[in-house]
């Protein structure tokens with residue numbers, strides 16, 4: 001080891017590797033899995049840069065990452081703790097280096113990782129590398145100079161777009177917009193970076209600081225673009241950090257660099273303190289935890305190639321598109337040629353629209369469609385590694401189908417059902433291999449919605465569960481493990497909080513008031529809008545089917561039935577809770593609804609009460625949280641954070657509020673329980689507090705305690 005590397009290795013804590021290539025120091029962040037900038041990493045980097053700058057043996061520094069990624073950013077688990085040298089100071093140290101620093105980028109270069117690279121004097125990246133400032137997704141903004149350096153390099157409008165959307169750009173785009181200098185091939189990154197460094201030394205060129213870059217030319221066009229980007233940021237309803245990003249970029253346009261950095265620091269601290277930041281980081285970590293089923297890491301799932309989808313209806317079509325997008329060969333089966341053709345047309349139409357909107361090229365569209373084969377004959381199933389049935393939601397139909405599928409498929413194929421509430425143990429009764437049956441519950445539209453409930457029946461073996469998780473992850477979905485009960489995690493909870501909304505309507509709140517309160521809270525739609533969108537006849541059919549199982553002691557709200565009896569099914573009939581134009585748009589209150597409400601309330605002997613927006617939300621959330629607690633207590637969800645992931649990704653719960661269980665912790669479980677106790681005074685059957693909620697609240701504990 002040379003004297004330079006000896007000196008620095010003594011100071012580093014193995015999380016930064018230092019080596020030498022002649023006069024070039026190669027400083028490599030080594031903090032798996034994503035090289036996050038934890039306190040020890042920052043300290044070791046500061047030491048390494050310092051030594052290199054002060055060593056007479058070194059003429060330039062290459063800064064890179066070990067493993068797959070350059071760097072995934074600041075260590076998000078450290079926020080709120082004392083964290084050693086600040087990232088901002090480290091970036092300033094790099095930028096002030098008198099010797100050229102070249103960032104050599106691969107994999108992800110995100111957040112604080114890109115800020116390090118922006119502070120370097122030159123940047124080279126492999127073609128697939130992704131560069132971005134996604135802090136907004138965590139309720140934050142760049143806080144180590146990113147808001148000041150990026151606009152100077154790529155222009156304020158583009159910088160705003162990147163920071164407000166959180167989208168990253170590939171190296172091929174980054175080089176075009178001036179974010180990086182060169183693109184090289186994957187296997188030669190370090191060699192190419194060292195060569196780049198030698199060229200810089202030989203050319204006599206020294207440092208080139210991003211703070212001095214001049215991308216921000218003040219043309220009319222750039223002002224229009226900046227204004228447009230600001231409007232987009234400020235339209236992000238409910239979120240704190242986009243407006244702060246706008247302010248910081250404005251500072252980069254108006255203030256000298258140093259003052260801009262101070263402004264950025266102030267704004268970053270405000271984001272850091274915001275409850276949205278902790279809720280969004282909770283959501284991020286909860287999704288990572290949900291996709292890791294305990295015990296599954298030991299199982300090695302067989303690679304999947306061909307997947308069959310049974311049923312060419314809306315769900316089958318959505319699932320097929322999602323599978324084609326993920327690179328699988330898809331066999332789509334239906335019993336009628338006409339249904340198959342309709343399904344095939346729907347898939348082709350979806351890809352045609354994507355091409356029209358420039359989301360995919362003609363070649364990509366052709367390649368995806370070429371992987372799709374349609375059949376009416378089950379003998380085609382022999383080639384499938386996994387089969388997903390998405391037929392009519394009926395136990396007898398599905399049982400019969402699974403028997404046929406088991407006979408037709410190859411011996412180790414997995415049979416998955418997309419049922420949204422049926423008992424899968426019952427469904428697989430009589431099969432020779434129930435251990436190969438699992439629920440993979442997609443949400444509509446299946447090609448867009450992130451959530452997948454992996455519903456694990458009693459007899460499913462570990463391989464089957466592992467394959468279901470592997471499939472969901474390969475489709476870039478967010479899988480959550482669910483146990484067996486009516487509706488699993490999400491639909492079971494939905495039934496309860498929807499009922500809470502109906503009870504409030506019975507007791508005096510108007511559906512419009514409830515929808516508005518729910519939207520104000522941050523859901524994209526209120527519960528009555530959702531019924532109108534889905535079609536009132538769908539839930540009517542379910543209610544009729546389940547009528548015999550209804551507890552006669554529970555209050556029953558017959559408003560929805562009365563609407564359906566009048567043929568008011570919502571958007572599809574132009575009338576439901578709302579009135580609609582022929583195209584299903586321009587929703588407005590249905591003036592005749594008040595008569596129906598008065599009739600139902602009179603029948604039930606209700607004197608309408610006044611509900612405020614807050615009391616509506618308190619009821620709605622209390623019902624959701626209480627049922628979430630039941631779901632956890634009964635082992636249907638593994639942890640409270642899995643309930644959050646389900647509601648965030650499948651039911652429109654506002655992400656910046658972290659999910660119902662996180663929200664419950666933030667308002668306090670005692671308060672939630674006190675609300676439920678108060679509601680129970682008039683309706684003790686519906687408002688029965690969950691044992692788990694009672695236990696946690698009485699012991700001063702939180703749902704988060706159970707996630708750990």
Ligand code: 3H9
Pocket residue numbers: 033034036069071072073074075076077087088108110111112113115134135138140141142143144146285288289
């Ligand atoms: C920031 O930088 C603020 C600065 O501007 C200012 C500071 C002053 N920290 O996703 P994976 C964990 S804010 C700590 O499966 P992949 C993750 O939880 C940050 N841990 O890997 C998981 O842990 P576990 C801005 C992190 O290869 C493991 O790494 N940056 C961080 O599929 C593997 O994760 C971001 O928002 C982190 N920053 O994808 C980027 N990132 O194994 C967030 C990940 O215990 N990260 N972990 O479950 C990502 O988007 C992806 O992780 C990434 C890798 C694309 C990097």
